[in-house]
Amino acid sequence: MKVRLNEAVLPAKWEWRDIALQYSVYIVLAGLIVAFSFMSPMFLGKANIGNFFRQIPTVGIVTVGVTMLLITGKVDLSAGSIAAFAGTAAVFLAVKGFSAPVVILASLIIGALWGLINGFFITRFDLDSFILTLGTDYMIRGILLFFTNGIYIKGVPDWFYSLSNTRLGVDFLFSNTLVFAVVVVVLAYMMKNTRFGRYCYAVGSNPEAARLSGIHVRRHLVKVYVLEGSLAALAGLLLMSNLNVGAPGEAAGVGLFALAAAIIGGAAFSGGIGTMSGAVVGILTLEVFRNGLAVLGLNSFIQQAVTGAIIIVAVVVDYYRRRR
Amino acid sequence: MKVRLNEAVLPAKWEWRDIALQYSVYIVLAGLIVAFSFMSPMFLGKANIGNFFRQIPTVGIVTVGVTMLLITGKVDLSAGSIAAFAGTAAVFLAVKGFSAPVVILASLIIGALWGLINGFFITRFDLDSFILTLGTDYMIRGILLFFTNGIYIKGVPDWFYSLSNTRLGVDFLFSNTLVFAVVVVVLAYMMKNTRFGRYCYAVGSNPEAARLSGIHVRRHLVKVYVLEGSLAALAGLLLMSNLNVGAPGEAAGVGLFALAAAIIGGAAFSGGIGTMSGAVVGILTLEVFRNGLAVLGLNSFIQQAVTGAIIIVAVVVDYYRRRR
Amino acid sequence: MERVYLQMKDIKKSFPGVQALKGVSLSVHAGEVHALLGENGAGKSTMMKVLGGIYRQDAGELVIDGVNCPVMTPEQAQRLGIGFVHQELNLAEALSVAENLFMGRLPYKNKRLGIIDYRKLYNDTEAILKKLGAKAKATDIVGNLPTAQKQLLEIGKAISQQAKLIIFDEPTTALGNADVVLLFDVIRALKQDGTAIIYISHRLKEIFEICDRATVLRDGQYIGTVVMRDVTQNTLIRMMVGRDINELFPKVARQAGDLLMEVEGLSDYAGKVKNVSFQVRRGEIVGFAGLVGSGRTEVVRLLFGADAILQGQIQMNGTPVCIREPRDAIRQGICLLTEDRKQQGLSLLMSVAENINMTNMKNAILNRNKLRETAEAFVRSLRIKTSSVDAPAGILSGGNQQKVVLAKWLNTAAELFIFDEPTKGIDVGAKAEIYGIMNELIKDNKAVIMITSELPELLGMADRIYVMCEGRLTGNLDRVEATQEKILTLATLGGQQSESKAQ
Amino acid sequence: AGTNSPASGTAGKKTLYFIPIVDTGAYWSPMKKAAEDHARELGYNLVFKTSPPTESQKNEKHIGFLQEAVTNQAAGIAIAPMDPDMFDRKVREAKDAGIPIVTFDADVKSTENRVAYVGTDNRLAGEELGKQAAEYLKSKGITRGKLALAAVNLTQTTMTYRQEGIKKGFEAVMGADSANFTWLEAIQDNDQASESKRQLEGQITANPDMVAVFSLGSEGPDTGVMEAIKSQGKAGKIYHFGFDYTPTWENGVKDGLITGIVDQDSYLIGKTVIDILDKAVRGETVKNNYPIPVKWVDAAQIVEYGKIKQQQFTTETK
Ligand SMILES: Nc1ncnc2c1ncn2[C@@H]1O[C@H](COP(=O)(O)OP(=O)(O)OP(=O)(O)O)[C@@H](O)[C@H]1O
Ligand SMILES: Nc1ncnc2c1ncn2[C@@H]1O[C@H](COP(=O)(O)OP(=O)(O)OP(=O)(O)O)[C@@H](O)[C@H]1O
Ligand SMILES: O[C@@H]1[C@@H](O)[C@H](O)OC[C@H]1O
Numbered sequence A, B: 001m002k003v004r005l006n007e008a009v010l011p012a013k014w015e016w017r018d019i020a021l022q023y024s025v026y027i028v029l030a031g032l033i034v035a036f037s038f039m040s041p042m043f044l045g046k047a048n049i050g051n052f053f054r055q056i057p058t059v060g061i062v063t064v065g066v067t068m069l070l071i072t073g074k075v076d077l078s079a080g081s082i083a084a085f086a087g088t089a090a091v092f093l094a095v096k097g098f099s100a101p102v103v104i105l106a107s108l109i110i111g112a113l114w115g116l117i118n119g120f121f122i123t124r125f126d127l128d129s130f131i132l133t134l135g136t137d138y139m140i141r142g143i144l145l146f147f148t149n150g151i152y153i154k155g156v157p158d159w160f161y162s163l164s165n166t167r168l169g170v171d172f173l174f175s176n177t178l179v180f181a182v183v184v185v186v187l188a189y190m191m192k193n194t195r196f197g198r199y200c201y202a203v204g205s206n207p208e209a210a211r212l213s214g215i216h217v218r219r220h221l222v223k224v225y226v227l228e229g230s231l232a233a234l235a236g237l238l239l240m241s242n243l244n245v246g247a248p249g250e251a252a253g254v255g256l257f258a259l260a261a262a263i264i265g266g267a268a269f270s271g272g273i274g275t276m277s278g279a280v281v282g283i284l285t286l287e288v289f290r291n292g293l294a295v296l297g298l299n300s301f302i303q304q305a306v307t308g309a310i311i312i313v314a315v316v317v318d319y320y321r322r323r324r
Numbered sequence C: 001m002e003r004v005y006l007q008m009k010d011i012k013k014s015f016p017g018v019q020a021l022k023g024v025s026l027s028v029h030a031g032e033v034h035a036l037l038g039e040n041g042a043g044k045s046t047m048m049k050v051l052g053g054i055y056r057q058d059a060g061e062l063v064i065d066g067v068n069c070p071v072m073t074p075e076q077a078q079r080l081g082i083g084f085v086h087q088e089l090n091l092a093e094a095l096s097v098a099e100n101l102f103m104g105r106l107p108y109k110n111k112r113l114g115i116i117d118y119r120k121l122y123n124d125t126e127a128i129l130k131k132l133g134a135k136a137k138a139t140d141i142v143g144n145l146p147t148a149q150k151q152l153l154e155i156g157k158a159i160s161q162q163a164k165l166i167i168f169d170e171p172t173t174a175l176g177n178a179d180v181v182l183l184f185d186v187i188r189a190l191k192q193d194g195t196a197i198i199y200i201s202h203r204l205k206e207i208f209e210i211c212d213r214a215t216v217l218r219d220g221q222y223i224g225t226v227v228m229r230d231v232t233q234n235t236l237i238r239m240m241v242g243r244d245i246n247e248l249f250p251k252v253a254r255q256a257g258d259l260l261m262e263v264e265g266l267s268d269y270a271g272k273v274k275n276v277s278f279q280v281r282r283g284e285i286v287g288f289a290g291l292v293g294s295g296r297t298e299v300v301r302l303l304f305g306a307d308a309i310l311q312g313q314i315q316m317n318g319t320p321v322c323i324r325e326p327r328d329a330i331r332q333g334i335c336l337l338t339e340d341r342k343q344q345g346l347s348l349l350m351s352v353a354e355n356i357n358m359t360n361m362k363n364a365i366l367n368r369n370k371l372r373e374t375a376e377a378f379v380r381s382l383r384i385k386t387s388s389v390d391a392p393a394g395i396l397s398g399g400n401q402q403k404v405v406l407a408k409w410l411n412t413a414a415e416l417f418i419f420d421e422p423t424k425g426i427d428v429g430a431k432a433e434i435y436g437i438m439n440e441l442i443k444d445n446k447a448v449i450m451i452t453s454e455l456p457e458l459l460g461m462a463d464r465i466y467v468m469c470e471g472r473l474t475g476n477l478d479r480v481e482a483t484q485e486k487i488l489t490l491a492t493l494g495g496q497q498s499e500s501k502a503q
Numbered sequence D: 001a002g003t004n005s006p007a008s009g010t011a012g013k014k015t016l017y018f019i020p021i022v023d024t025g026a027y028w029s030p031m032k033k034a035a036e037d038h039a040r041e042l043g044y045n046l047v048f049k050t051s052p053p054t055e056s057q058k059n060e061k062h063i064g065f066l067q068e069a070v071t072n073q074a075a076g077i078a079i080a081p082m083d084p085d086m087f088d089r090k091v092r093e094a095k096d097a098g099i100p101i102v103t104f105d106a107d108v109k110s111t112e113n114r115v116a117y118v119g120t121d122n123r124l125a126g127e128e129l130g131k132q133a134a135e136y137l138k139s140k141g142i143t144r145g146k147l148a149l150a151a152v153n154l155t156q157t158t159m160t161y162r163q164e165g166i167k168k169g170f171e172a173v174m175g176a177d178s179a180n181f182t183w184l185e186a187i188q189d190n191d192q193a194s195e196s197k198r199q200l201e202g203q204i205t206a207n208p209d210m211v212a213v214f215s216l217g218s219e220g221p222d223t224g225v226m227e228a229i230k231s232q233g234k235a236g237k238i239y240h241f242g243f244d245y246t247p248t249w250e251n252g253v254k255d256g257l258i259t260g261i262v263d264q265d266s267y268l269i270g271k272t273v274i275d276i277l278d279k280a281v282r283g284e285t286v287k288n289n290y291p292i293p294v295k296w297v298d299a300a301q302i303v304e305y306g307k308i309k310q311q312q313f314t315t316e317t318k
């Protein structure tokens, strides 16, 4: 999967690249919205928009985290398990009576620690991130299920439920959406305008050149994993708050889905390429689609099939974008 | 994801450590077998060995197919869905009364066709194989579930059951194991001694150089996907024969697992590297391990966690092998 | 002999923002070695990629052996017998030497099933390797070979295809002198067989040695075609650069200042550097000479923290320093321009501006305007040819990429500049500019270590020359006493027997 | 884990194989405890075999467990077949080998090959739930509207039977009015609460006339359905009928997110399985079928009911 850095890889019209990058995905997104609103009058109703905004933060936060990682040239298949682990741990602590700041901090730290473990192994032993995080995915989930015996933790205090579910003035804006929006804005700024962000691109684009430019590549990678792990934890926290339980089996497959969204949004496995705004459009596209299908009340299996189809369509559209 | 070849210059003296590392996967495998047979007398018992050999073909055949693909520089996450689709279709046809050769051929062709679709999209639109096959995985599975309504197909004729379950002289050797062995031998020969096999390595190692050598890279990739799809179909056929029903939800996640096995066996995401014998040892290692844990009767969640751990251990051992 | 084999007429090709070829013609005879000359970015590689079918021309005609080929593809080019030795290596690293040479044309025991005849494959390979004088064996994995051997393989690939026209795009940048001699023998033999050869190089000495005629490009424009016998070096340079370059090596001699770096008993893990000790003073250019593979690159990689040190001590300004990572070295004011700019020097996908600023992001929050201004200043002062500082570094021509790497380090507070093959693939004009920059650096009381395989350059620019052989230092020559012969003797002496002579 | 090896210092004891689908969760955990407790009392060596819920070759593995029991000449086997056809042949082979087999949780196709089935009749259990739901809606004066259903996995035979049963029971009680009800597409969530929540939220939005939801299988759909009703502000407007007790129900009792459940007495199933197997091993005659009836538990009683139920949970796996 390594991309060779010869001329053929470089886009022909680099000036239009940034614009074109988001343009085509926007078209798909806009097309979907129009199509669904014709098919169901409910689709653009207040109720559904409210639902949509409350459903997106979990997978959305994982997606931006994973995108940052992809830009740095790595993947994390364990993101879903980290989210479940940190979220369930938070519920456990909340039920035990710990205060909100303690619980939130502990949960983020747990996510960061799993990220640290991923980052440590990958950099210390020069491992392929795909296979290592496949391993930690099994491991983290297994440990979580073992400790909880696979049973939901209930008896969540009210404040925990409010984390995700506090209404913000209007009917369709809730606290978890706000958290997601803040995360996106902060991360987009970071990737563009800070050294940390530019180092991500440099490391992803050519790790050896980055190292020889004085970037501590390993340490940077570990930092990125730690941040991505905390973001996954944040996602898990909001998810469990939304579900009002500690659900150890939850968020399975979210990591792969986020990866698909990131790539539809223009990031590349080869690293060095991608933007936060692209990632957000990518996940919006996938989620608008799934939401529309749910509103239409399609057969579960057909929903699965067309979700696959939309992934394919999105990457094919992306091909024409790249070729332009 | 790049493999460092520079350091791998052959040492003047072969010290035992080098040899140990060279054959590290074999040693891990042998160690596991010894350890488990000490821990449980059942492990090397006839019953367990019989089970082991009857369970390995499904995932084993997918693994060698995926390894061939990895060597060519591509992945297929839809392998499990292709297996389920082709296997279930075979059951459907068998139940409808078609004869054995027709059913088997049809099933292999169905697998080949899905492979063709994967290969076509990837080469025609220059898509990342990871994301495309993630899409087709959803799609193939969704279509299969929709058509069967997710319900098992029953009433399998006796000849179909015998495909996998014909006893070959001894108690622990059955026809599906034989099929697997034949596939491995043929594929190993092909990869080593034929144009087709060497083209796989050439394309995987440097597609641009391969193209400039006059290899029709796209066409070759499509061929490899077609063959891999048929192998997945074969695996699905043997699986359904083993289960004695057409089970549309079956073999989920087999593709990822096969990928892990291939990489533990020495193949690399970057393409151009890997062997069939390595792949077989990789899958044997993972399966011996999981089998051993089951024999020991460990909590199933702990089994999941340590399966993750063994994946990690295997790639770390591989790190020392590479570093030699 | 005078049969025209290739004719390219009025070729035009533009990329977004650049017209790389503005109507260039080229005509090559069978049995001729034809040089294609021009500054970095003049359009030489682009012209050849049009010929190889890698790019499609916007306008212009291609006639090969009398056949008009309006649309070229790589497959067709191969069928027409066009062999390509690319500027960048393009090998399947995971495969054996034999397979790389014969991929696409493997010998078969059974053609239909494609069962490979390994015995014949290896025999054929050994024959070609012998012809090339390559040390590699047929079964060696290419990824494990040194660069020079890989470069020979690229050449072998073209030869083994029985090509009628072979394009050599800067084939000698990674070759040592001995290998160059071998290569020229091979080229002469090809010429004897009536093969047409296009030869691209920035080393004028080679051009005069091996070429019959030369076509010169400047800024994508056709300047003219000359017969080598009839021109002088200066005429050629004027055609290429559009002005005279008075002095090829504008050496400014200076009094060496304080001791900047002192190295004692340096060795590495791979055994490529053995007990190396030397000194560098402020205000001097210290050259490192040696054959390719003598370990010069390895020494400077140790100094820079790019590889791990097994033994030895490094002092900067009189105090011992600990260098584990490049960032430690950078903090000590050491920088390294690597010999391989694509793999190690640049992030090809990132913009010119970002590459230039990568070494100098002091603040966590970036001021984008400032970064841009910095980059633009360097683009101006180094005359980097790019349509904008936002262009990805990967689309620049080789020489301009090298300048970007240089800018990256000039943009730091470095005191010791290590240049590993700094003029690799760089045109004469730019070379002079780089020498000028070196002079500026030592004038600022900084120091330069220069590794180069071009002896004239070394003799022209270095104040002192250390010679290496098989990982050991075998000599330390002063500017006045150094000659080509002395250097070559020291460089070829066995490491062991010459140990006593070092320093 | 001393119970896992027939040879672990239990010489002379007869070996029973016990093969449930998984060994975790509110349904399976009490069953495991019951089987272990009871086998110990009766002096058997119990070999417990199962695989992780995420196992990608689960069916093949479980067929293998059965094969292993036969090869090792177990005294008796208890298995929860994941499908009636899939395990049919192996069960016959066990019978041919002279080993008595008891099926539980689900049955095999050729019932003559096993000595008895212990457990819920999934069609009848579904019917019970359907009837209770219809009674309840009637009592609230609801005679029309949309009905939804969420399950972990719609492909499992037990789930298919339950679905059939629910519809049948519902229609039986509703009578002519059942024509006024529309069943929406069933939701499958693979035990991801957020998935059933998301899907049901979509269906609630699109169908303001939804009156009832059924959830089957596990805590995933149970929670997903409760939370969807809550987020859409439909508590007390959409009635929720569940299958199987889990402590998670307590989350919804106060807010009216659960109306009532039918529960399988899994502890009793586990105990009965061992009892019957013991009888069969000793050559006593046993009945062909030991239906363990499900019990209707109204929301108001769930907490009390749970107190008894939770005593049966095993923590042995830790
Ligand atoms: N793919 C591309 N996209 C955009 N511009 C390109 C591309 N390839 C080449 N160029 C531009 O075309 C011009 C000619 O480049 P070319 O590589 O042909 O130069 P060259 O003569 O081979 O130089 P050098 O001696 O440095 O190798 C340069 O300005 C270069 O930046
Ligand atoms: N084992 C190897 N695998 C790949 N590349 C290698 C290997 N050994 C050396 N090289 C490369 O071959 C080239 C020359 O060899 P080496 O570095 O050993 O000698 P050197 O002293 O740097 O040569 P020079 O005298 O030209 O600087 C360098 O580009 C180096 O990176
Ligand atoms: O009987 C059930 C079983 O078949 C399912 O798999 O899990 C929960 C139980 O309701």
Ligand SMILES: [Mg+2]
Pocket: C044, C045, C046, C087, C397, C398
């Ligand atoms: Mg060039």
Ligand SMILES: [Mg+2]
Pocket: C293, C296, C297, C298, C339, C420
């Ligand atoms: Mg060198």
